[in-house]
Amino acid sequence: NPNTTYGDFLIPALLVLILQQTLFMGLGESVAKGTEGNTLREWYSYANNSTTAAIAGKGLFYLLTFSCYSIFFFIVHFKLFNINFTGNYFLLFMITMIFLIAMISLAIFISSFFNRKILALQVISFTSYPIFFLTGYAWQIFSMPKIIQWISSLVPGTPYFDIYTRIAIMGADLSEVLPALVHLIVLTIFLLVITTIRMKRVFHSLNINTENKNTPVNI
Numbered sequence: 001n002p003n004t005t006y007g008d009f010l011i012p013a014l015l016v017l018i019l020q021q022t023l024f025m026g027l028g029e030s031v032a033k034g035t036e037g038n039t040l041r042e043w044y045s046y047a048n049n050s051t052t053a054a055i056a057g058k059g060l061f062y063l064l065t066f067s068c069y070s071i072f073f074f075i076v077h078f079k080l081f082n083i084n085f086t087g088n089y090f091l092l093f094m095i096t097m098i099f100l101i102a103m104i105s106l107a108i109f110i111s112s113f114f115n116r117k118i119l120a121l122q123v124i125s126f127t128s129y130p131i132f133f134l135t136g137y138a139w140q141i142f143s144m145p146k147i148i149q150w151i152s153s154l155v156p157g158t159p160y161f162d163i164y165t166r167i168a169i170m171g172a173d174l175s176e177v178l179p180a181l182v183h184l185i186v187l188t189i190f191l192l193v194i195t196t197i198r199m200k201r202v203f204h205s206l207n208i209n210t211e212n213k214n215t216p217v218n219i
Contacts, residue, residue, distance in 0.1 A: 011081050012168055013137050013161065015073045020157060021128050023066050023103055025121060028111035030058070032120035035112075044203045051200045059104040063097070070096045074168070086171035095163055095181060098188055102156035105191035109198050135161040156191070159183040 034040040047054035071093065078085045107124075114120040132138060134148070135157040141149055152158050159180040166172035166180075174181075 009169065011083060012078070012164065013132075015077055016157075016161065016164055017128060017132055019066060019069055019073060020103055020131070021124075022069075023062060023100065024107050024127070025124050027058075027062050027104060027107040028114075028120045028124045029117045031108055031111040032114040032117040035115045036117055040202065041206050044206065049203075051196055051203055054203070055105075055108060055196060055199060059101070059108070062104055063100055066100050067093075067097060070100070078168075085168055087167035087169075088173070091174060092164065092167045095160070095167075095177075095184070098181075098184055099156055099160040102160075102184065102188040102191050105188070105195040106156065109191065109195040112195075112198055112202055131155060131157055134158065137161045137165070153183070154187070156184060156187050159187070 034043055043058070044051075044054055047057055074085065074089060074092065077083075110124070111120045114123070134152040134155050136144075136152060141152055141158070144152065162180045163177045163184070166177050
């Protein structure tokens, strides 16, 4: 019964949550598997020992794949569930690309701390609800405790869900989502920087271990 449902509000958010968590789990397991299977050195060597190229190479595959998924979600699923899309498809897609870059960076950063992919999967799987609640979609951010608001501001989904709702459901244009977009861009740059620093340390430790193994022992 369309008169007694809030599916038009809930389903779009669930689609984004699915998109986010499948990316998070897939990429997170991929990086953790590299640590578990001792294949990070190969990943690094394929990138000509460049941390930036290594991150970009793996991230680009997921960016292209999930960009296609997002187009499918925005067009096919909205029509499938008879949800009106009142905004600009191109604008939302371009902002979604920024969001995906942020999530790719965050996934690589977090999963780099796990040496087994099952552990990465267990931790990432249980982040769905906390991340969703922190975004302010379930209830307004200003009603949360201050410390939770600060944590929420560090989650890429927080500005993105705001932008997504305004464009897809309310028909907002760029000027109306600009503050949230700036927030998302700043978070994306921050995540790219800390991920690069973290992976440099990881790859550097691999080089040190390799050199130690190849160094002859004098008796």
